[in-house]
Amino acid sequence: MTNLITYYSRTGTCKKLSEEISLLLSNCNTDEIFDDKNYSGLLGWPKAGFSELSKKETVISYKKNASSYDNILLITPVWAGGMTPAARQYIKEEMKGLKNLYILSVCMGSNSKKIADTVANKYKFTKKAWCITGLEKNKEQIMDEITKLLGK
Numbered sequence: 001m002t003n004l005i006t007y008y009s010r011t012g013t014c015k016k017l018s019e020e021i022s023l024l025l026s027n028c029n030t031d032e033i034f035d036d037k038n039y040s041g042l043l044g045w046p047k048a049g050f051s052e053l054s055k056k057e058t059v060i061s062y063k064k065n066a067s068s069y070d071n072i073l074l075i076t077p078v079w080a081g082g083m084t085p086a087a088r089q090y091i092k093e094e095m096k097g098l099k100n101l102y103i104l105s106v107c108m109g110s111n112s113k114k115i116a117d118t119v120a121n122k123y124k125f126t127k128k129a130w131c132i133t134g135l136e137k138n139k140e141q142i143m144d145e146i147t148k149l150l151g152k
């Protein structure tokens, strides 16, 4: 089984997490999604929230073709209770090539079950959706589940 971790990260949390998870999985490559829009800095926060709330489309770039892998683990921050424009755009563009899609959302304090259920309902073809929430300290449990599903 080949695994691809594709992540979007504004401030580095999802990037770091993708590096951690890639060490737990065999046959694993990682790929970063870049959003054309600049969400950095103080003003980037409200701009990002608005983009997600209004479900705007965006222009993204990434390197690896999802159809070359058995499993895709998409890692995205939670913005305003949703995913990110970059993650939504990625699914839209790669949908046809996705074999097994897993989505891991990462946030500070939102209810993890509510976020994961919302994502799974929106993308019904997703094999499994999780949400790591800083407040719930559920990272280890989810990392274990991911390793069991996609690991060696």
Ligand SMILES: Cc1cc2nc3c(=O)[nH]c(=O)nc-3n(C[C@H](O)[C@H](O)[C@H](O)COP(=O)(O)O)c2cc1C
Pocket (backbone or CB within 6 Å): 008, 009, 010, 011, 012, 013, 014, 015, 045, 046, 048, 049, 050, 076, 077, 078, 079, 080, 081, 082, 106, 107, 108, 109, 110
């Ligand atoms: C615009 C915006 C909206 C956010 N909305 C939420 C939210 O609804 N719930 C939450 O718990 N965290 C929220 N966060 C926090 C991020 O999800 C969290 O800091 C995440 O780990 C950042 O990942 P990154 O460092 O990879 O960009 C939000 C952050 C931004 C920038």
